[in-house]
Amino acid sequence: MENILVVLVIIGSIIYKMYTGYKEEMEKAAKRKQQQRPPVPTPTQQHPRPQVQQSRPQVVPPRPITPPAQVSVPPAPKRAPTVVSYEGEIPSEVKRVQRQKSDRALKNVTVLEEKKETEKKPFEFDLRQAVIQSAILERPYK
Template sequence: MENFLPVLLIVGGAIYKIYSEYKKEQEKARHRKPNIPPTPPVTTIPPPVMRETMKAKPAIPVVKKQSNTKVDLYPEEVARVREQKKTTKSQHKEVPSLELEVLKEQEMAFDLRQAIIQSAILERPYK
């Protein structure tokens, strides 16, 4: 019973230290992502009052503007830049390929005996 109180204080101190470190990490995470609000818990079934109000509201039709050309989708600047790219691509000319020079093969004298001697010198067994 005499050792019970110090052990209890040590365990309590350890738990408090872990909790305070957890809070510090949460604060750091909040500073890293300041614009993201915490996510609310997801409820799958709305309360009965919500169901009645949801049924009572009529559906609002959505009117979509349809355009016949793709030009309407983009601002004038984008269309102008695209036209400039098309003209610059057509203006670029291909670089003529260079012809390779064929070099005459030089005759090399290859002596098999000399090659074996040199390989034996390079690959000596060191003891």
């Protein structure tokens, strides 16, 4: 009981110190604001507004709308295709790389088919094993 009383007194004193520090800061801020406030200027003379002559606006007759002149743009010349086919002899290295790419593509297709087959297998569920594992997981800790 004595420990709780000591702790409460310490916490209370800390809160009181914080509150007094806050009050002091607020007083300092109020003094600063009073010193920084400029004196309010008193209106001694109002500026007269300039007289604006009101006149009727001039009516301008509307201009007739003329369609813009059509400019004929010549069609762009057709470009030659940028793809150039190679008609020479293809090196053996290039042929080998092309064969490897096609072989990899075929392997990927067969792997995807195997994955689909494995996904179709029914799921096996053992109720006895599930009950045992559930009991193990729900054991009370010591």
